[in-house]
Amino acid sequence: MSRRPLLLFVLSLAWLPAWAPAAEPGPERQAQLIRMVRQDCGSCHGIRLTGGLGPALSRERMLDIPFDSLLATIYNGRPGTPMPGWKSMISEADATWIAHQLQAGFPLESGPSR
Template identity: 65%
Template structure:
């Protein structure tokens, strides 16, 4: 979770409310399937600055992060 804040926060904002990348708050992600979010985290999105995290995360970890984002980070967006 610390890594999510540091590494993802540099683009998505320390509170995941957006920056270079879009907001990753539960409100912003509502309705998006966890599988597609996990795939975006794992593979990145070609043609955008969103990098893939394959070298640093397992598919399971990407899935876990996607689920955390959907549920809301413990102290995010408050």
């Protein structure tokens, strides 16, 4: 009897992680990211993200921006403006999570750094 089918099955399992979607940051990382957005993003966008040097990051405005542009703005920044890219500090999964939170209305009222 040939063992090849079993071998192929095992090999196919090894590829599974590559197909899985990028993992969402875990609870601890989420808490760090919330703190970072409030403090670092807040230093330009306002402590309540209602605007400062940078525009307000309101839910309405964030939903007006196509998700990919929002993600690119956070990850790469906006060249020629003070908006810095954050890719040296956060992963793409982190940036994706932040973009989703901004579009959902960033949590300001509760959470670890209250």
